[in-house]
Structures are given as structure tokens and as C-alpha cells.
Amino acid sequence: MSSIWRLNGGDIYVGDYRGKISPTIAELNPINSTSSVYHYINTPDEEVSIEGIVIGSGHLTTIEAGVGGNVTLITDLEPSGITVLFTSIEKRREPTTCQLIDDTLPTTAPVYTVTAVLRL
Secondary structure, eight states: OOOOETTTEEEEEEEEEEEEEOOEEEEEEETTTOEEEEEEEEEOOOOEEEEEESSHHHHHHHHTTTTSSSEEOOOSSTTOOOEEEHHHHHHHOOOOOOOHHHSOOOOTEEEEEEEEEOOO
16 A cells, blocks of 8 residues: 545545646648638646545545545645646445554444546
């Protein structure tokens, strides 16, 4: 297990961190039956996926509340936090009977595996 990060104020135990950078693309598309050309410029985005474990419904609810907006991501590399666009989250509740990861929560707290997609 990696370090504890905070996404929108909720703890996430990060196990995997992947990124993708898309370059700027300019397209010129002729519009049929006219002499016009449609210009499209794609701005680059760096998209990052974070996979990890969230302990407790409270932390999951806090993290999910930020989907669709700008949130703060605090990591071991950015301890003061950076602002990111939180685009989506996938979650799955794990079939556990006891959690021993976060000793501030009851051992019966639910455990979730999550994948959060962020844009830097």
C-alpha cells in the first residue's frame, strides 16, 4: 500500500497512479457546399487516474461530493495541495468483515476500492 492522499478532504490509500497527456491538435475541416472551413483546436489536458482504497462511508461521501468540480488533491509530492478537475469516480464495496487500515474508524467500517479520474 502506498501513501495516504486526500481528495476533496477525504482520505484515499493510493495503490496506483497513472497519467496521460494529450497534445494540442489543430484540425481544418471543409464544410460541404460552402467555401468555409471549420477550425478546431484541441487544448491539451493531462488526465490522471488514481486507484486506491477508501475506508468508511464518510470519506467516500466527502470524495464523491467533489465530482464535476475543482477539488484539492493533497499528496506526498504536493503536501500543500493542488487544484484539479474531478471528472469521474468508479467505486466498488469490498466484501470484508474487518478493516485494520484506519484505526480512527471502527473495524466494521466499509472498505471501498475506487478509481478517480482527474484533469490537471
